[in-house]
Amino acid sequence: xxxxxxxxxxxxxxxxxGTVAFVPTMGNLHAxxxxxxxxxxxxxxxxxxxxxVNRLQFGQGEDFERYPRTLEADAALITxxxxxxxxxxxxxxxxxxxxxxQYQVNPPAIADELCxxxxxxxxxxxxxxxxxxxxxxxADVACFGKKxxxxxxxxxxxxxxxxxxxxxxxxxxxxxxxxxxxxxxxGYLNEAQRAEAPRLYYHLCRMKRAIEAGERDYSKxxxxxxxxxRVRGWHEIDYVETRNAISLKxxxxxxxxxxxxxxxxxxxxxxxxxxxxxxG
Ligand code: PAF
Numbered sequence: 001x002x003x004x005x006x007x008x009x010x011x012x013x014x015x016x017x018g019t020v021a022f023v024p025t026m027g028n029l030h031a032x033x034x035x036x037x038x039x040x041x042x043x044x045x046x047x048x049x050x051x052x053v054n055r056l057q058f059g060q061g062e063d064f065e066r067y068p069r070t071l072e073a074d075a076a077l078i079t080x081x082x083x084x085x086x087x088x089x090x091x092x093x094x095x096x097x098x099x100x101x102q103y104q105v106n107p108p109a110i111a112d113e114l115c116x117x118x119x120x121x122x123x124x125x126x127x128x129x130x131x132x133x134x135x136x137x138x139a140d141v142a143c144f145g146k147k148x149x150x151x152x153x154x155x156x157x158x159x160x161x162x163x164x165x166x167x168x169x170x171x172x173x174x175x176x177x178x179x180x181x182x183x184x185x186x187g188y189l190n191e192a193q194r195a196e197a198p199r200l201y202y203h204l205c206r207m208k209r210a211i212e213a214g215e216r217d218y219s220k221x222x223x224x225x226x227x228x229x230r231v232r233g234w235h236e237i238d239y240v241e242t243r244n245a246i247s248l249k250x251x252x253x254x255x256x257x258x259x260x261x262x263x264x265x266x267x268x269x270x271x272x273x274x275x276x277x278x279x280g
Contacts, residue, residue: 001083003075007095007136010048010088014138017085019044021169022139024130027051027089028068032174032182034081036143039171043141047084050133052095056102057125068184088137095132104128105162107154110248114150114261115272118238123154130155134166142166147173147181149259149274153248173273175201181273188269197271199232200262203240204275207260211242211277218242218251229264236270238263245276256280 004010014020021044023036033049040047051074058064071089078084096102104124110116111123134142144152156168174182179201180194189197203225210221222240229237243250245257258277263270 001075001079001085001087003071003087003089005089005091007090010086010090010136013086017046019141020046020048020085020137020139021141021143022133022137022166023047023049023084023143024133025049025051026053026067026184027074028070028184028187029074029077030174030182030184030186032145032147034077035174036145036171037078037081037084039169040084040141040143041082043143043169044139046086048086048088048137048139049078049084050088050090050137052088052090052092052129052133054125054129055092055096056104056128057122059119059122062119063185063188068187088133090136095129102128105131105158107158110157111150111154114239114241114243114248115263116150118263123151126151127154127158131158131162131164134164139166141169143169143171145171145173146276147183147273149261150248179205181271183271185269185271189266193266193269196232196234196266199229199234200264200271200273201275203228204260204262204273207242208275208277211258211260212279216253225262234264234266236265238270240264242277 021040023040025033053067105127107123107127116123152170178198180198207221225240226237240262242258242260244255245259251258256279259274261274263272
């Protein structure tokens with residue numbers, strides 16, 4: 001397993017191999033990332049994982065500075081999980097030489113809803129870095145987790161609309177035994193918050209069951225969830241929404257593929273989760 005830090009070296013390596021599957025990450029890897037890597041191995045002969053904490057996707061007051069940088073531990077975890085061909089850990093100065101006047105990829109209005117409404121510019125930062133990484137790695141396939149459902153939709157839209165020659169493979173959310181979606185941010189939770197955190201998934205499952213049983217008053221389900229989360233100490237409940245799973249527009253009568261999405265804070269940690277609902 002090579003650890004490559006420069007774009008030139010990555011490009012040299014790329015010329016020497018056949019099909020490549022790519023997993024972009026910001027590091028601080030956990031079992032959820034290992035599931036993405038496992039899927040990547042199934043998709044192509046070679047695998048590349050990038051590790052880069054992307055300043056452009058963090059807003060003011062977000063956790064860019066305290067985001068854990070754990071390259072050695074990440075490499076060790078990948079190794080014990082079967083390895084990849086390359087870990088690409090570029091230097092910020094090389095990836096963003098013009099951080100002030102950087103050309104950026106501007107996603108459409110759907111990226112300003114849900115998480116985008118609370119994290120202005122976040123998906124522009126994500127789309128920009130992902131398109132740069134796609135241009136550098138030139139992979140055939142890239143794997144993204146459904147945990148970041150809106151991110152996956154933005155990337156899929158970017159690939160479609162900009163005719164990028166890469167196939168996006170969505171990977172199911174990895175969960176702890178109690179249902180909590182695996183996330184690097186779970187590490188910020190104290191013991192009591194960690195015990196409370198699976199409540200997001202509990203409510204997603206509750207809402208899904210109700211919809212499957214015929215409930216179509218999505219706002220009522222959301223209001224019940226918000227009320228319970230508040231009582232349990234959650235705050236800044238950014239959204240509890242039922243949307244069309246493909247367009248991410250608010251669910252309309254007759255939509256068969258839905259997704260319920262939640263974002264809320266426990267202490268200072270913002271957690272997100274979602275669940276798909278297939279009707280009919
Ligand atoms: O999901 C992430 O870890 C990041 O948003 C990504 C896709 C690696 C872009 O920085």
